[in-house]
Amino acid sequence: MKRNELIENIKRKGSFLCVGLDTDIKKIPSHLLDSDDPVYEFNKAIIDATAPYCVAYKPNLAFYEATGAQGWITLEKTLRYLKENYPDQFIIADAKRGDIGNTSKLYARSFFEHLDVDAITVAPYMGEDSVTPFLGYEGKWVILLALTSNKGSRDFQFIEDKEGTRLFEHVITTSQKWASPEEMMYVVGATQGEMFKDIRRVAPDSFLLVPGVGAQGGSLEDVARYGMNADCGLLVNSSRGIIFASSGTDYAEAAANEAEKLQKQMHAILSEAGII
Amino acid sequence: MKRNELIENIKRKGSFLCVGLDTDIKKIPSHLLDSDDPVYEFNKAIIDATAPYCVAYKPNLAFYEATGAQGWITLEKTLRYLKENYPDQFIIADAKRGDIGNTSKLYARSFFEHLDVDAITVAPYMGEDSVTPFLGYEGKWVILLALTSNKGSRDFQFIEDKEGTRLFEHVITTSQKWASPEEMMYVVGATQGEMFKDIRRVAPDSFLLVPGVGAQGGSLEDVARYGMNADCGLLVNSSRGIIFASSGTDYAEAAANEAEKLQKQMHAILSEAGII
Numbered sequence: 353m354k355r356n357e358l359i360e361n362i363k364r365k366g367s368f369l370c371v372g373l374d375t376d377i378k379k380i381p382s383h384l385l386d387s388d389d390p391v392y393e394f395n396k397a398i399i400d401a402t403a404p405y406c407v408a409y410k411p412n413l414a415f416y417e418a419t420g421a422q423g424w425i426t427l428e429k430t431l432r433y434l435k436e437n438y439p440d441q442f443i444i445a446d447a448k449r450g451d452i453g454n455t456s457k458l459y460a461r462s463f464f465e466h467l468d469v470d471a472i473t474v475a476p477y478m479g480e481d482s483v484t485p486f487l488g489y490e491g492k493w494v495i496l497l498a499l500t501s502n503k504g505s506r507d508f509q510f511i512e513d514k515e516g517t518r519l520f521e522h523v524i525t526t527s528q529k530w531a532s533p534e535e536m537m538y539v540v541g542a543t544q545g546e547m548f549k550d551i552r553r554v555a556p557d558s559f560l561l562v563p564g565v566g567a568q569g570g571s572l573e574d575v576a577r578y579g580m581n582a583d584c585g586l587l588v589n590s591s592r593g594i595i596f597a598s599s600g601t602d603y604a605e606a607a608a609n610e611a612e613k614l615q616k617q618m619h620a621i622l623s624e625a626g627i628i
Numbered sequence: 629m630k631r632n633e634l635i636e637n638i639k640r641k642g643s644f645l646c647v648g649l650d651t652d653i654k655k656i657p658s659h660l661l662d663s664d665d666p667v668y669e670f671n672k673a674i675i676d677a678t679a680p681y682c683v684a685y686k687p688n689l690a691f692y693e694a695t696g697a698q699g700w701i702t703l704e705k706t707l708r709y710l711k712e713n714y715p716d717q718f719i720i721a722d723a724k725r726g727d728i729g730n731t732s733k734l735y736a737r738s739f740f741e742h743l744d745v746d747a748i749t750v751a752p753y754m755g756e757d758s759v760t761p762f763l764g765y766e767g768k769w770v771i772l773l774a775l776t777s778n779k780g781s782r783d784f785q786f787i788e789d790k791e792g793t794r795l796f797e798h799v800i801t802t803s804q805k806w807a808s809p810e811e812m813m814y815v816v817g818a819t820q821g822e823m824f825k826d827i828r829r830v831a832p833d834s835f836l837l838v839p840g841v842g843a844q845g846g847s848l849e850d851v852a853r854y855g856m857n858a859d860c861g862l863l864v865n866s867s868r869g870i871i872f873a874s875s876g877t878d879y880a881e882a883a884a885n886e887a888e889k890l891q892k893q894m895h896a897i898l899s900e901a902g903i904i
Contacts, residue, residue, distance in 0.1 A: 414725075414727060414738070415731075417734075419742065420704055420742050422697075424699075425697045428697060451690060452777065452844075455690045459693065462695075466694065466696050475751045476753060476783075477773055479779070479785070481778050481779050500728070500753075502757050502758065503755070503756070503757050508799065508802070509755070511795065512790065522784060526784070
């Protein structure tokens with residue numbers, strides 16, 4: 353999906369919500385466990401319930417790999433279901449891959465050709481030749497980890513060089529030489545609040561994928577206040593807060609309610625900013 | 629596998645060779661393509677041919693994920709074959725994972741319980757809570773990326789803080805507070821030659837997993853000269869140089885020859901150092 357289509361979808365739906373399909377088989381309602389593929393059944397119902405309120409889905413690969421080949425089959429079925437029924441959804445494989453060039457090339461083939469997702473999250477530690485093999489696919493995106501939502505982000509991402517530039521700023525500044533904002537986004541955790549100001553100083557035009565709202569405690573208002581640009585420029589992800597809103601038979605309805613709540617807040621934020 | 633067992637294996641076999649199972653279906657001999665699972669057939673023959681000369685195998689996950697669920701089945705079969713026939717081999721899943729805590733926990737479950745490998749490579753960018761979920765499994769290891777073998781390692785890993793400490797040194801120093809050398813190793817690329825001196829200054833006891841000998845141009849002599857410690861402390865990986873030594877029907881024999889060549893050099897190095 354191209355940048356202008358994504359922006360159109362955000363405006364049309366009054367939403368920049370991404371629903372994280374972190375589907376842990378240990379947490380899905382027990383009545384689903386009798387079906388052939390409980391995770392797939394769960395995902396289908398969650399997608400049908402939340403699609404009106406979001407513009408993107410983000411399956412986290414760990415939750416599928418946890419059950420090996422069976423998990424991959426479930427992932428492939430989920431992606432096919434999304435593409436056939438909701439072709440306007442932006443699909444992010446949250447994989448955090450990154451390896452030497454010939455290996456990253458294979459990951460790119462796996463995610464952009466075989467799974468045919470719109471975007472993949474990539475870890476920056478190994479530098480340019482670990483990232484560039486993911487570029488150059490028409491309408492496909494790299495989403496580079498910049499400033500993550502977890503406590504451990506403090507360990508290395510804030511290390512300052514002699515000029516006071518922090519590692520996450522280096523990552524953003526350097527990687528903008530590799531790709532335009534038409535094909536690269538950044539992960540910036542919602543828990544990093546006013547850091548969004550510093551991020552926008554170095555990446556004014558880029559889309560930011562923002563995890564950490566909800567279960568991890570980040571504030572949607574802060575993210576929008578400091579992180580939004582003229583195109584919106586944000587995809588805010590919520591996973592557990594939506595998909596596990598209820599563990600009963602009403603799980604899909606509960607997920608829809610949570611997604612709708614966020615969508616309404618987002619609609620108000622987009623209106624106020626004059627974007628819609 | 630515990631550290632003392634690994635060291636015993638190295639001494640017994642006079643080898644610290646790790647064979648990288650980066651099995652690209654586009655590169656395997658064409659006569660195998662008629663079988664039901666060509667990559668598995670290739671891996672079995674390579675393993676049988678090279679096992680006398682090495683102490684470890686390292687499948688790179690990208691090469692299996694590239695074909696989705698089928699690739700995972702092939703990986704699972706390959707690991708089972710290794711464990712049943714060569715239980716003294718140390719198995720490394722080269723996956724370069726790393727995510728927020730609850731997700732890393734799932735990756736740990738996938739690799740240490742489901743696949744039951746001895747070690748997994750992990751990317752350090754997200755810090756402590758992305759790494760520690762992989763710790764605490766009896767006889768299992770985290771192999772943290774420190775200084776990689778690719779050109780892009782220059783982009784971020786060498787960034788110096790105000791005191792002149794480079795990022796890869798921060799990674800090694802900080803992570804040693806999370807885990808002992810009984811459960812954590814570091815990836816240090818063979819192409820980094822004399823950097824091994826600096827690494828040994830901050831990690832004298834840790835095992836180092838060293839990719840980049842062979843196709844990537846690193847020198848085994850330099851690695852041993854600067855990187856070996858009293859326990860050997862090295863696992864040197866070669867992938868393409870061994871497994872794709874021949875593209876004909878003699879591929880397994882050719883792989884054995886290349887592995888044996890490296891093993892002989894390693895035997896001489898270990899003897900000279902008085903380790904065997």
